[in-house]
Amino acid sequence: MRILGISAFYHDSAAALIEDGVILAAAQEERFTRKKHDPGFPSKAIEYCLEEAKINMADVDYVAFYDKPFLKFERLLETYLSFAPRGFRSFKTAIPVWLKEKLFQKDFLRKEFKKYDPDFDWMNKLLFAEHHQSHAASAFYPSPFEEAVVLTMDGVGEWATTSVAIGRSNKMEMVKEIHFPHSLGLLYSAFTYYTGFRVNSGEYKVMGLAPYGEPKYKDLIMDNIIDVKEDGSFRLDMSYFNYCTGLTMTNDKFANLFGKPVRGRDGDDLEQFHMDIAASIQAVTEEVVLRLTRSLAEEYGIKNLCLAGGVALNCVANGKILRDGAFENIWVQPAAGDAGGALGAAATAYYHHLGNNRHIDTTKMDAMSGSYLGPAYEQKDIEVRLAKAGAIFTVLSDDEITNSTADAMASERAIGWMQGRMEFGPRALGGRSIIADPRSPKMQKTLNLKVKYRESFRPFAPSVLAEDVGEWFQHDQESPYMLMVADVAKAKQIAMSEEQKSLFGIEKLNVPRSEIPAVTHVDYSARIQTIHAETNPRFHAVVSAFKQRTGCPVSVNTSFNVRGEPIVNTPEDAFRCFMGTELDNLVIGNCFLKKEDQDEKLKLDYKNAFELD
Known part of the structure; x- marks a missing residue:
């Protein structure tokens, strides 16, 4: 049985192909188009996957998409209604795009795939997973664990920004969620924006800059911007942010809290202040993540942890989770961001939806083949x-x-x-x-x-x-x-x-x-x-x-x-x-x-x- 998974239309579009539970191929569209973080339909990545398997689209049993567009649209509308009349400019920008393209993604996907095989039964063969379900599946199913707690943290999917699943054998149950607009990923991105780096790609820079500074503003952040409970659950004070209704991540209240305006993107004015800000948000992130993992280990008594979502690419935090010892074993999906959602969607369809058995090869580290899943050349x-x-x-x-x-x-x-x-x-x-x-x-x-x-x-x-x-x-x-x-x-x-x-x-x-x-x-x-x-x-x-x-x-x-x-x-x-x-x-x-x-x-x-x- 062959399942093709795809992620698209936000950033880092990708395709992945599973055959009888084995990951045959996976690649991001950007590698073919040469457009960084390419969000478009991953036609070239799909073509590569089919070519690698030496098959045509007619040989694919199911196609799985990594999120549910209608739920995203619901979140968009509810958010704007909640904050109305603020944010009309952002609403006016977003709604035409949704009405023209994103709301009708299912029809768009059918049309795109019919280009590969006009006779394929897309009405029954096109499946949709939820965003965090795809992330979690990408982490659990290729992992070497029979049983694991799966923690997903990112900006936002449909509604979820942080979620917990329990994976056992070929099933995975979503058990907890924190919903938009309260998001650890978006909090980190807000500080990425504030320090003058590009959101969705500059977060690495903030993490790399942090050791040059001191976390002088950690308490200021935790006393004003984020309320973190002992179990790691959290809420943000949205009066400091602009991402729900505006075209920027933060607002003047945010800047006034720290006493400096937003740094011009990639300017030459990188100061000790920005290094201390980076160190502070990194320390806050680690505090939240460690509270989460400690409480999850205590609550579920499972020794294995899987991580996915963009926050799981914060390898400094990952190292601290490992050394903390609340979980004995940790496995992080190497494509933890949205690209990995393509693989997770395919795995969700194969194991969870269709009920196929999962076999763990104990002679290998995991099922990712070292993550060497893209093209090679003779x-x-x-x-x-x-x-x-x-x-x-x-x-x-x-x-x-x-x-x-x-x-x-x-x-x-x-x-x-x-x-x-x-x-x-x-x-x-x-x-x-x-x-x-x-x-x-x-x-x-x-x-x-x-x-x-x-x-x-x-x-x-x-x-x-x-x-x-x-x-x-x-x-x-x-x-x-x-x-x-x-x-x-x-x-x-x-x-x-x-x-x-x-x-x-x-x-x-x-x-x-x-x-x-x-x-x-x-x-x-x-x-x-x-x-x-x-x-x-x-x-x-x-x-x-x-x-x-x-x-x-x-x-x-x-x-x-x-x-x-x-x-x-x-x-x-x-x-x-x-x-x-x-x-x-x-x-x-x-x-x-x-x-x-x-x-x-x-x-x-x-x-x-x-x-x-």
């Missing part, structure tokens, strides 16, 4: 594509590719690394990555300013051989999806001098914190990915070869793109990014490229090629 195809693009490359054997890449890393060269299937979700996990030597004290600044073209404060993640993680980090578990933060091991840290301790904010950036400074944040933390030979043998082999040369089993790993650009998908995408940045090498399949060998005429200016993210 060696001959890579060579043809690169030659057509004008690239100069050498074709090497498997051992030669491993050794040449490890040598380049050890020589402090920045490498574009494209191997195997593309990752599903926002993290690059060694399939579409930029890799480099983490021991280099200049590498973080170099990659941020000369390759990624983004803010210098943003940290890079370490990818570490799974067998060595405990020696280098205060973490002794698998973290294959880069969704856990832990400190660098004490033995690897470099103590700060008294003079260094007196530094503030961004001044701390260039102070080496450990033996691997390129991946150590200012608070000695790191966003860890463990590399497993079972799911990514080539990446594991390269980092193993680097370890043989240097004694260090760690690589810098950041996504293969510049800021504002989707992660590369095709060899052509990779070559363009290589030629538009100051990357030194490009390795695709068995093709090895050096920047100095390339035609100068093919160089591009990627610095301003994409909008700020």
Whole structure:
């Protein structure tokens, strides 16, 4: 039985295909269209899924959509009626779009899918899950747990913003919800907006900025903006926000509380104040999440926790949940945002709606195949594509590719690394990555300013051989999806001098914190990915070869793109990014490229090629 799941029309549209319970393929539409967070109908992602399975749409048994448009429309109307007459401008903007497109999404979807197969019975084969049900299903069904508490936290679905489900075998029951407008995700997004970053993409920046500040405003936030109960349930004081009725996230009352206006987006006026604000909202988020998880562990007595929704991408909070110990085991969906809803919708249809049995393969970490669920390219195809693009490359054997890449890393060269299937979700996990030597004290600044073209404060993640993680980090578990933060091991840290301790904010950036400074944040933390030979043998082999040369089993790993650009998908995408940045090498399949060998005429200016993210 084949189920195609799709998410669309908000942000990060995606498609996923399940066959007899096995996840065959999943990808975001943005990777094909090259439009960051593409919200459109995921036609190219659907085509990829069908192609990967070598089937046509006629071979699909059901199509599942990740939310229920009518319930969203109900929430929109009720919200505007509740706040009327305020918000008429926003209402006037939104309603025509809903009436023209979103309210009739079911008919729109039928028409789109009939383009693939005019004879398919869409009236009976098109299924709809609820938004948080899709998120929860994406976390529980691929997890390695027979039973788990499933916590979903995001901006908003139809009505739910935070929900709890109990998953057992092939069934999942939604048991608790907090409803819009009270939302932890929207609270974090409000502070993203206030600190001058883009909502729905800049939340990572707030999390990365937080360690440069002190949570001076935590009590102010909890005393005025959010009322949090002991069990983690919460309510927001909506008089500080504008997202229900306006075209902005916050209002003047919000700004007056903190004594400064909204920062101009991505301006040059990033101050210690903004770092302290980031630290404060991060601390509030962690407080809420820890109260939730502790109360859920006590109430249900289940040892396993699954997480999904956009807030589950807050890997600092995830690491604190793990170390808190209320749950013995935690599993986070790597595509925790809306893209993962496509997979969750398909899983909901297959297990919950149709009642199919669920089998957990105990020989594997989970059912996600390392999240390598996107397109891959055959060696001959890579060579043809690169030659057509004008690239100069050498074709090497498997051992030669491993050794040449490890040598380049050890020589402090920045490498574009494209191997195997593309990752599903926002993290690059060694399939579409930029890799480099983490021991280099200049590498973080170099990659941020000369390759990624983004803010210098943003940290890079370490990818570490799974067998060595405990020696280098205060973490002794698998973290294959880069969704856990832990400190660098004490033995690897470099103590700060008294003079260094007196530094503030961004001044701390260039102070080496450990033996691997390129991946150590200012608070000695790191966003860890463990590399497993079972799911990514080539990446594991390269980092193993680097370890043989240097004694260090760690690589810098950041996504293969510049800021504002989707992660590369095709060899052509990779070559363009290589030629538009100051990357030194490009390795695709068995093709090895050096920047100095390339035609100068093919160089591009990627610095301003994409909008700020």
